[in-house]
Amino acid sequence: xxxxxxxxxxxxxxxxxxxxxxxxxxxxxxxxxxxxxxxxxxxxxxxxxxxxxxxxxxxxxxxxxxxxxxxxxxxxxxxxxxxxxxxxxxxxxxxxxxxxxxxxxxxxxxxxxxxxxxxxxxxxxxxxxxxxxxxxxxxxxxxxxxxxxxxxxxxxxxxxxxxxxxxxxxxxxxxxxxxxxxxxxxxxxxxxxxxxxxxxxxxxxxxxxxxxx
Amino acid sequence: xxxxxxxxxxxxxxxxxxxxxxxxxxxxxxxxxxxxxxxxxxxxxxxxxxxxxxxxxxxxxxxxxxxxxxxxxxxxxxxxxxxxxxxxxxxxxxxxxxxxxxxxxxxxxxxxxxxxxxxxxxxxxxxxxxxxxxxxxxxxxxxxxxxxxxxxxxxxxxxxxxxxxxxxxxxxxxxxxxxxxxxxxxxxxxxxxxxxxxxxxxx
Numbered sequence: 002x003x004x005x006x007x008x009x010x011x012x013x014x015x016x017x018x019x020x021x022x023x024x025x026x027x028x029x030x031x032x033x034x035x036x037x038x039x040x041x042x043x044x045x046x047x048x049x050x051x052x053x054x055x056x057x058x059x060x061x062x063x064x065x066x067x068x069x070x071x072x073x074x075x076x077x078x079x080x081x082x083x084x085x086x087x088x089x090x091x092x093x094x095x096x097x098x099x100x101x102x103x104x105x106x107x108x109x110x111x112x113x114x115x116x117x118x119x120x121x122x123x124x125x126x127x128x129x130x131x132x133x134x135x136x137x138x139x140x141x142x143x144x145x146x147x148x149x150x151x152x153x154x155x156x157x158x159x160x161x162x163x164x165x166x167x168x169x170x171x172x173x174x175x176x177x178x179x180x181x182x183x184x185x186x187x188x189x190x191x192x193x194x195x196x197x198x199x200x201x202x203x204x205x206x207x208x209x210x211x212x213x214x
Numbered sequence: 215x216x217x218x219x220x221x222x223x224x225x226x227x228x229x230x231x232x233x234x235x236x237x238x239x240x241x242x243x244x245x246x247x248x249x250x251x252x253x254x255x256x257x258x259x260x261x262x263x264x265x266x267x268x269x270x271x272x273x274x275x276x277x278x279x280x281x282x283x284x285x286x287x288x289x290x291x292x293x294x295x296x297x298x299x300x301x302x303x304x305x306x307x308x309x310x311x312x313x314x315x316x317x318x319x320x321x322x323x324x325x326x327x328x329x330x331x332x333x334x335x336x337x338x339x340x341x342x343x344x345x346x347x348x349x350x351x352x353x354x355x356x357x358x359x360x361x362x363x364x365x366x367x368x369x370x371x372x373x374x375x376x377x378x379x380x381x382x383x384x385x386x387x388x389x390x391x392x393x394x395x396x397x398x399x400x401x402x403x404x405x406x407x408x409x410x411x412x413x414x415x416x417x
Contacts, residue, residue: 004279013279017286021293028297032304039307103315128315132248132368132391135311180392 041065044125048072051109051123052085052092078202085111092120095199099191102183104128106137106191112151116204119161122146134184145175151196160196163189219344226329226348229411233356234404238324243357244396245316250373252313253361254354255302259317261350263294264326268334268346275335287330288321295320325349360399364390 002009038061045064049056056067071087072094083094094111107125112118124138136142150172151160163185164177177185232238239260246256270290271278278286299317303310310317320326329349334342362372368391370377370384377384389395 004277005281010279010282013277014282014285014289017289021289025293025296025300028300032300035304036300039304043307127311131246131252131313131316179388 047109047123047125048083048094051094051111051121052083052087052090053121054085054087054090080199080202082203083109083111093203095195095203096125097192097195097199098126099187099195101127101129101187102134102181103130106184106188108188108192110192110196110199116200117151117153119146119149119151129181129184134178134181136178136181137184137188142175142178149173149175153200158193158197159189160193161189163192219341222341222344223348226345227352227355230349231352231356231407232325232328232349233353233400234407235411236325236328238328239353240400242316242319242323243353243360243400244393245319246313247357247361247396247399248364248368248391250358250361250365251309252316253357255306255309255313256316256320257350257354257357259295259298259302259320260323260325260353261347262298263291263320263323264329264350264353265343265346266294267291267326268329268342269339271330271334272337272339272342278335283335284327284331287327291326291330292321325353356403360396360403363399364395367391368395 004010042061042064045061045068048054048068049064052071054067054071057063071085071090073084073086075082075084080095085092085094091114092111093114093116094109096107097110098105098107100106104127106127106129109121109123109125111120111122113120122143124143127135127137129135129137146161149161152162152171152173153160155173160173162171162174164182226232230236233240233243242256242260246252267287267290271287274286295318298320299310299314302317303314326346329346333345337345365371365373366377367387368389370380370386387395390398
């Protein structure tokens with residue numbers, strides 16, 4: 002057959018696409034169970050770290066049992082809310098998500114039951130630059146959020162502050178990451194809007210003061 | 215025959231190294247070399263994709279229409295890279311969370327198409343496979359060398375393990391884990407390697 006003829010070119014291209022497309026589909030199908038298991042394990046691991054739950058072991062089942070035993074899950078305003086019911090522990094958590102520098106970032110944010118303080122923050126998903134923006138996952142960064150007082154009355158809507166600001170050492174301030182200013186600022190922006198949205202959805206039964214913006 | 219394969223391996227790994235001789239794959243060499251573990255997975259991905267792409271292109275070289283050969287090569291490369299992406303996500307999800315953005319970019323790595331076009335499309339499958347593998351290894355070796363220095367200077371660690379008595383003597387060079395650090399290291403390494411090779415060639 003003439004290799005220059007349009008029919009040959011089209012047939013060859015179609016055959017290549019079918020063969021290699023099938024190859025990818027097979028690999029994807031073969032790993033589907035593993036990918037789903039990894040996703041569940043990762044989510045449970047992040048929830049356990051965020052609520053500082055005791056986990057008996059490192060297996061997927063151990064994490065699942067710890068989450069099932071310690072967290073009560075409900076849906077408030079379309080958002081999944083986790084309430085800690087483990088003896089001696091407290092906290093109400095939700096997933097805060099927003100656009101980072103490259104892609105969407107999702108974090109589990111745990112607040113005190115009266116919503117006045119952040120108890121912990123753990124990153125669930127991020128695709129920031131390795132070694133720079135991706136350092137938002139590192140403990141030195143997330144530990145800064147522990148015990149942070151939320152400025153619900155800040156007129157600018159700055160419930161938390163990341164990086165340089167007009168009021169150094171404010172009670173709601175954490176340090177930004179050197180070399181990843183855009184990721185730090187993006188985190189601050191979506192944290193502030195997500196905290197407001199969560200409070201509006203969740204806090205009605207708590208009868209809190211209206212937001213000051 | 216064995217000496218031919220040995221020469222192909224040596225050429226791809228050292229004499230015609232893709233980074234400091236062919237100056238290919240520089241984008242990812244700059245991007246992922248701030249941590250050794252990221253570099254190793256990236257190197258594995260590029261080696262796997264380069265070797266299998268070269269093998270496949272060589273197998274199909276007598277049937278691929280010349281006018282659409284580059285489109286065909288891109289389809290083959292993209293498929294292997296997507297398989298690598300899925301496999302890393304399944305086997306090492308924590309690593310994938312860090313280097314995921316760069317794995318997709320292997321598709322545009324010039325080394326893969328460069329070897330497919332320059333070698334695989336004109337040689338038999340086994341030599342093509344060895345050539346792709348050698349070039350992938352050459353790429354990985356240079357990247358790991360850069361990453362070790364950058365991670366030590368920027369984070370005070372190697373593969374995540376802290377240097378001995380780090381707090382007593384080590385001082386962080388933040389710039390080494392930022393893009394300029396990669397440019398410095400790549401330029402220095404290229405300079406040393408080329409100077410040495412030129413010296414050997416003139417002997």
